[in-house]
Amino acid sequence: MIENNICLLTDSYKVTHHYFYPKGTEKIYSYLESRVGAEFNKTIFYGLQYVIKKYLEGQVVTQEKIDEADKLISTHIGEGIFNRDGWQYILDKYDGRLPIEIKAVHEGTPVDVSNVLMTVENTDKKSYWLPNYLESLLLQVWYPSTVATLSAEVRKLSNFYLEVTGSSKDNLDFMLHDFGYRGATSTESSMLAGSAHLLSFSGTDTIPALAIPQNYYNNPNVYGFSVQATEHSVMTSLGPEGEFEQVLNVIDKARDGVLSMVIDSYNYRNFLTEAGKSGTELNDAIMSFLDVEGNKVVFRPDSGEPVSTTIDCLNLLSDGFGSHPNQKGYKVFDLNIGLLWGDGLDYQKIRDILFAMKSNGWAAENIIFGMGGGLHSTVNRDTQRNAFKCSAQLRDGQWHDIFKNPLDSSKKSKIGKFKLIKDKHSFRTVPIDSEGEDYLRCVFKNGELLVEDKFSDIKNRALNYSNYL
Numbered sequence: 001m002i003e004n005n006i007c008l009l010t011d012s013y014k015v016t017h018h019y020f021y022p023k024g025t026e027k028i029y030s031y032l033e034s035r036v037g038a039e040f041n042k043t044i045f046y047g048l049q050y051v052i053k054k055y056l057e058g059q060v061v062t063q064e065k066i067d068e069a070d071k072l073i074s075t076h077i078g079e080g081i082f083n084r085d086g087w088q089y090i091l092d093k094y095d096g097r098l099p100i101e102i103k104a105v106h107e108g109t110p111v112d113v114s115n116v117l118m119t120v121e122n123t124d125k126k127s128y129w130l131p132n133y134l135e136s137l138l139l140q141v142w143y144p145s146t147v148a149t150l151s152a153e154v155r156k157l158s159n160f161y162l163e164v165t166g167s168s169k170d171n172l173d174f175m176l177h178d179f180g181y182r183g184a185t186s187t188e189s190s191m192l193a194g195s196a197h198l199l200s201f202s203g204t205d206t207i208p209a210l211a212i213p214q215n216y217y218n219n220p221n222v223y224g225f226s227v228q229a230t231e232h233s234v235m236t237s238l239g240p241e242g243e244f245e246q247v248l249n250v251i252d253k254a255r256d257g258v259l260s261m262v263i264d265s266y267n268y269r270n271f272l273t274e275a276g277k278s279g280t281e282l283n284d285a286i287m288s289f290l291d292v293e294g295n296k297v298v299f300r301p302d303s304g305e306p307v308s309t310t311i312d313c314l315n316l317l318s319d320g321f322g323s324h325p326n327q328k329g330y331k332v333f334d335l336n337i338g339l340l341w342g343d344g345l346d347y348q349k350i351r352d353i354l355f356a357m358k359s360n361g362w363a364a365e366n367i368i369f370g371m372g373g374g375l376h377s378t379v380n381r382d383t384q385r386n387a388f389k390c391s392a393q394l395r396d397g398q399w400h401d402i403f404k405n406p407l408d409s410s411k412k413s414k415i416g417k418f419k420l421i422k423d424k425h426s427f428r429t430v431p432i433d434s435e436g437e438d439y440l441r442c443v444f445k446n447g448e449l450l451v452e453d454k455f456s457d458i459k460n461r462a463l464n465y466s467n468y469l
Contacts, residue, residue, distance in 0.1 A: 006060040006098070007069035007087055010136045015073055018083040018129035026125035027394035029417055030132055032118040032139065033429075034111075035385035037410050042110040043384050044152050044462050045117050046196050047144030048443065049107060049453055050216045055137055057449050061087055061096035089126055097447025099124040100131060102138075103440040105420060107453055108199060108461030110152070113384070115429045116418045116440065117145075123446055125394075135388045142386035143189065146379045148196035148462060151176060154350055154371075155200040155466035158364065161354040166328030167365035176350075176369050177203035178224070179342055180376030193376045195455075198223045199462040203368070213455035223455065229260035232302075236265050244274060244282050251285045259289065260298040260340060268301045272313060275299075276320010283320070290335055298368070300340040306349050307356045313339055314362050330363035342370025346378060389413040 001008070021028075034043040066087045073082035090099065104118040105111055120131040120138065158175040162168075178197045184190035187208055194209025195217075204210075204224035213219040230250055238246045243266060250261065263271040274282050289295055299317065301309050314331075317323075322334035341353060350369055357364060390402050391414050403415045418429050421436035430436065443451040 001072070002065055002068055004055060004060075005065045005069060006055065007065050007082075008072065009055065010133050012077060014133050014136065015077060015083070016081055017132065018086055021128060021393075022395060024396040025128045025393060026397070027122055027392075028128050028131040028390055029119065029121045029392040029394075030135065030388060030390045031116045031120070031414065031418065032141070032386065032388050033116055033414070034113040035387055035410060036114050038113045038384040040113075040149050040153050040384065042112055042149070042465070043117065043145055043386075044108060044110050044148040044196075044199065044465070045105050045141070045145050046107050046148040046199065046458065046462075047141040047192060048102075048104050048118065048138075049449070049451075050144070050192065050212065051138065051141060052102070052444050052449050053216050056098060056134075056444065056447075058447055059096035060098060060447070061091045063091065066091065083129065086127065086129060090130075093124070094446065098130065098134075099127045099446055100134070100444070101442060101446075102444040103442050105439050106441070106458075106461060108148075108458035109439075110149075110462070110465040111420070111427050115427045116414070116420050119418065119440060128394075132388075132390060139381075139386065139388045142381045142384065143379070144192040144196040145386070146381075146384050147193040147375060148199050149384060150347060150375065150379060151197045151200040152462055152466040154347060154369075155463075157347070157351055157354065159467060161358060161364040164328075165330040165358055165363040165365075166326045167330070167332075167363045169365075171365060171368065173201055174203040174225075174368055176201050176371060177226075177340075177342070178206045178209070178375060179370045179372035181206040181208065183373035184376045190376060194224070197375060198455075199459045200466050217455035217458065218452055219455040221456070223459070227258035227260055227298075228254060229298075229300075230262055232262060232265050235262055240266050243271075247271075247275075247282060248285050251289050254289065256292055256295055258296045258298060260300055262300045262302050264301045264303050268304075268309075268313065269316060272299065272316040272320065276317065278320075290337070296336040296338065298338045298340045300342060300370075302343050304343075306341060306344065307352050310339065310341055310353050310367065311356055311360050311362075314357070314360075314366060326363055328363075329361070330358070331361055331366075332363045333366055339367045340370060341367065342372070344374070345369055345371045346374040385410075387411075387413075391415055392417050 070082045070084050101121050101123050122130050154176050181190045190206050191208045191212050194206035195212035202225055205226050210224050213223050301313055323331040326332050393400050393402050401415045404413045417432040419432050419438035420440050421428055
């Protein structure tokens, strides 16, 4: 099969819809929103420019693609069902460029749920069937948008606990580290999720994500950074009896900077006790490493109950390396050390750990978090309840309001054509002829990308939200 055949990038049942619409249908107007009941009350919109550049921009319809799709659908569903004439018309009249118009809010913008994020409308009445044919592809912006939202909310949470515990915010950009590549469903999904995370944080081990800002968002800069770190294959190389010998080897070979060490290969309590015991070879090695300005050691427990294990590790590190109260009375380590928890985290567990730290007198600056599957693969379309629905149809020159209103009122759809306006700090969706500046801008029309957003600008919009207390 041809890669990225636009004629086939849809759900099977949509291939049959071109002959189901009422006679005289000329235009379909549809929209994307996060419905009421979403996990977070705002959605950070992100990823549309990637979808457009990769799948929709320029000549995307060719004769070869039409022929392939016709043949496949004839077998897949039945003879004469594929809309060959409709696709041929797009190829012949528009040189394979899609006759649709997409309007959307600026990427990186936090929009209150139950508001329009994007609208799609055909620009040629013979292609009335096209907007909702593209739903399956366009709705996939739910994924980077949801990950961007999750990371932004974790940043807000981290910022809050840094504030209330009198912590330094020097490390805020690195309080959540992306460990998600191995847990992603594909390299493409890891790139999208990883780049969405980089809107709020700068720490990542998902190297493929670094290509998205450069290749799709007009920024040559590197937006994600990492440190030297061990895994269990390194730490267990000499077995239980040689654990500390191997730790000494790691510290001896480490370059200057941050060194992160996993500590639970056997018994994290023994590890931290030995590391903090003055006069031991291990403690001497750690202290020698920390004597170099800018060096830091981060200890990573990787198993156990997150809250109790975190507090236990903080106390053990304080016993061995010392801590002191800050101006608000919360404990901060005396040396340039820290704790990293990266096992099985989600938003709620991070909140629980930070709350427990505060309750036990610990400043939030002593910890950073790593999230893998929780960031990349535990979110789904229902996390922010993203939906793409038709709200208006033009038939025989007259617009008709279209909506659904099921018994489940949370799935009631919007009616008519819209604009998105802003009142102080919140957005409202209003009829298109209402007063007020429309925050939906035309980003794509007839095969052409009209807005080239920069990743740096998108990141600034997201940070303006997540830094607000």
